[in-house]
Amino acid sequence: MKNFILALIVGLLVSACSIQRSAITGDKRAYGYSWEQEKQIGKEADEQIKQHFGVYDNVALQQYVNKIGQEMLAVSHMQREDTPATYKDTEFFFRLLDSPVVNAFALPGGYIYVTRGLLSHLDNEAQLAVVLGHEIGHVAARHASQRAFIQQMSQIALVGGAIAGQHFLGIPGGDLLGIGGMAAQVIFLSYSREDERESDRLGVEYASMQRYKSAEGAQFFVSLERMSAQSGQSIPNWQSTHPDPAERATSIPELAEEWRAIGYEQTIVNTDQYMGMLNNMIYGDNPREGFTRSGTYYHPEMKFQFSYPEGWHVINQRSLVAVVNNDQNAVSIMTLDNESAGAEASVNVFLNQDGITTTGKSGITNRGLQAFQAEATGQTQDGVALKFYLYSIEYDGMIYRFINYTTVDNYGTYGPRFKEITSGFRQLTDSGILNIQPVRLQAVKTTRSGTFRSFLPANLENLVINVTPEDIAIMNQVGLDERIESGTWIKIPR
Secondary structure: HHHHHHHHHHHHHHHHHHHEEEOOOOOOOEEEOOOOHHHHHHHHHHHHHHHHHOOOHHHHHHHHHHHHHHHHHOOOOOOOOOHHHHHHOOEEEEEOOOOOOEEEEEOOOOOOEEEHHHHOOOHHHHHHHHHHHHHHHHOOOOOOHHHHHHHHHOOOOOOOOOHOOEEEEEHHHHHHHHOOOOHHHHHOOOOOOHHHHHHHHHHHHHHOOOEEEEHHHHHHHHHHHHHHHHHHHOOOOOOOOOOOOHHHHHHHHHHHHHHHHOOOOOOOOOOHHHHHHHOOOEEEOOOOHHHEEEEEEEOOOOOEEEEOOOOOOEOOOOOEEEEOOOOOOOEEEEEOOOOOOOOOHHHHHHHHOOOOEEEEEEEEEEEEEEEEEEEEEOOOOOOEEEEEEEEEEEOOOOOEEEEEEEEEEHHHHHHHHHHHHHHOOOOOHHHHHOOOOEEEEEEOOOOOOEEEHHOOOOOHHHHHOOOOOOHHHOOOOOOOEEEOOOOOOEEEEO
């Protein structure tokens, strides 16, 4: 029976692969999905990406990113005379995500994302063109589908790994953060280093064909290397599967020179335009979307707060807030419940799941707010016995649901901590916190010469986020003691 099931699975995987022509080489090759499936996967995952990270609220900057992306697309392998109609008719979408993380990525079927964190670390339009061209290269070469095919043939299940490599009690980070299904399968599928090198080549090719000074892209990778050295670890999502940043800092100018040698003059940098678009963009974490201070989580926009135990850390996402202990064997996850009619119904949604056994429940009030609590047991797929404390509270026309859990053996220790977190939920009334504003970038041309350090604001420690002089120097792709000539653009957080 076991062998029969294994044979059936392998048969399904083999039959699921698609043989199609490559948009890059024109040769036939095997992919994990057909192009139509890739477009559908991208479309479905795009909705989850937008919901989870949020799109940055600046129409002009969104349009600017899309404009440069469309320029790169026009000369890519997706839009050439000999491109098969299957690919040529595909619409591409370029999104600017509201995230401080320095990141860019692509989903199958034509969905390209850059973060405001990445934009803050670029110095000009030429660098943005290379990055967007690189991501178009991933889509054109169908790298995700290639990796899916390889994993299918290796009988490796496609599952969403944990964000930042973490798992909580065996539950993948993709599930914890609400990214599941095909989206998780694709988002957490790593490219090979050769995939990355191919996309580097394509990114330089596309930028060079549009006359951008594509060698400028090397400076961004120098900054990545400095960020990596500063943090003592690889940069999220431009990490172990990517070629070493120092390698790319050398290879990208070499690739650019190859295109110059065959007649593609590369003169466009467009620093003035880029800095003008970047001016006043939010920098770093936006405190209005939630922040912590002295053991309390505050959300100024939604006007609530709650305390959490000493030594626990907070994961603040647009779609949830998670509080996790140091041993990562106890977690409290708060989300908005937009479906239930009240606190009791909200708790019952969880309790009514298969495999959950309710051990007690009751209605309560918290500072005049209606709430409902329950305890229940269940187990992971690996058979680990869990105990849950569920808590939903009605506040300001919305329902906030806390799902708290740990192992049955540890519930005696962490159960009281869960109740401390949930009972601490209350209205935020401190006007100083309610009116807190994010740090924004000021892009300015220097009117004198001097070391970069001499241009830094004196009150850096008074900003609402933690930022060091070295952080700002890296963002500007310069050294702290590097001489800056008069008339040079710099980006300063204020």
